Amino acid sequence: MSGLTLENIDKNFGAVVAVRDVNLHLPDGQFICFLGPSGCGKTTLLRLIAGLEKPSRGRILLDEEDITHIPAYKHNFGMVFQSLALFPHMTVGENVSYSLRVRKTDKSAQRQRAQELLDLVKLSGLIDRHISQLSGGQRQRVAMARALAIEPKLFLLDEPLSALDAKLREDMQLELRMLQQRLAVTTILVTHDQREAMTMSDLVVVMGPDNRVHQMDSPLEIYRNPADTFVADFIGTSNLLDGISSGSREVTVSGARLEIAEMPDGMTPDTKVTVSIRPEEVHVLPDLEKGDNRLHGTVSFVRDVGSSVEIYLDCNGLQIVSQSTPKGRPAVKQGDQATAVLPPTACVVLRS
């Protein structure tokens, strides 16, 4: 099996557990994001892959070869650090060609390769500049060019975009994605920004505050079918409703019966479950309408931001948020009685 495989990886720093029982297979040529809140161990996992840390347990295999105990400098990986870690005493060109200098390539070849890479990241002409003379975005590109100089087997990025301002960050996301597709290099990006993960990646690995991997899937699949309540809550916003399974395709939430299109395998009746439904899937109808998959409540708040409208419904202490476009805006105002419609196909049932 080609690609990168992590088997039963644990990593402890003294008594602190950073990564717990990770099993992953990351296929070749893909853009993979490690996504999770801070402190979930995503950076540690990346550092384990890079060889900068040793796992407390488990194995790391690259194309079936065990690389668990190979130190970082013997790998052929390129890494971009959060602080970028550009060498302040070297020029842009010297930074980019550092890996070639270490490998004792001849001087003119080093410069030529640095030039190529700087063209690739659109920094032609800056080869003799000093690092301190560059802007944030330019430094970013130099760090990428430096990591790509040896045509790495893996391209690892540790939240490199987090220091940039919003506009520049979005531009860089797009550029990085295009660069990765052009070079077809297996890329792992660590981020806590789910929008960033969604924009760029083929695969998203979601890690939780318990330092475990919760789900690995394509961004859309993770959004539509979160594996558990943590993922449902962390990726986008979600209405999480506690209930009890009351039939093979039915869940009872605060007295109301909800028909469900698809239940998890092996679900027995009378089990505590959580129903996750995205705000944009919830329809709000004025007045109290009877029918299946409906919850009744009072409009507690309307947030109209122009491009979208959010309606907060209080259904017997259960809060449901609905989001709609200005065109599809339901005719309700704060204090009105209203009905929330939860379509069976949009409800994802998760074990509590």
Add this chain to the structure above:
Amino acid sequence: MIEEKPKGLRAYLTLVYPTLMLGIFFIVPFGLMAAVSFFHRQPGGFYTPGFELTNYKNLYTALFGRTLMFSLFIAGLSAAVCVSIGFPFTYFITRMKRRVQVVWLILLMSVLSLSEVIVGFAWSLLLSRTAGLTNLFVWLGLMERPVALYPGFAALLFGICYLAFPYTVLVLYPPLSRLDPALPEAAQTLGASPLRTFFTVVVGSLRNAIVAAFVMVFVFTLGAYLLPQILGRPRHWTLSVLITDAAIYQTNMPLAAAMAIFFMSVSLVLVALTMMIGKGKKIRTT
């Protein structure tokens, strides 16, 4: 940019005290010494004011030349030894846990609380034949019989480095502890072995701190006066000893002053050169 407000007289008041102190305790005595170096010596007495270059002409002796060269040489050598041991040492301290770092720093600081006299005599004892460390080596079976390791050049160099080492670490500690730990890691992911990383990235990015530490130890050691007399032989005596000898035992103040001024000028030139080399290297890579 924040525009600077025009300062009133009040703002400069705070500067009065340091200026006064600097003037009274540094500039005035220095000026006196500079003046005395041109005065006329009264044999058997003190000096009479005047202007003559005799004192500087009298510097032109083999003894003065040799002592000057030796002073500069031992200062340069001990600075080189201190920095080349102190830099990796400090680097390893800064990579340790915070609590361990504090213990090391306190240990080093405690060395500073010892006076030069105590350190000098302690080492002369430890390096002696009768009561020195070699007795311990004999007892351990590492040596045949105890030997005297002092007086001599090695003992002197050792003593000076022992005194200057804590200062070296203190000068190097702040820049090294501020070094981004990702820098050496980045070098490793780019294929540099730990040793290569140390020389190309850690040493490279801290070149200015290294030059600063070197200059500091060099200047600090130039004034060595006691240790050469305790741990060295007469031929290891530094210019400070010679100046004291001229001033006190020969009561030749003008000559001593001329020596001091000349010595200081030469050291200043050397320090400036070192700084320029440090800067020049930086400009080349810019």
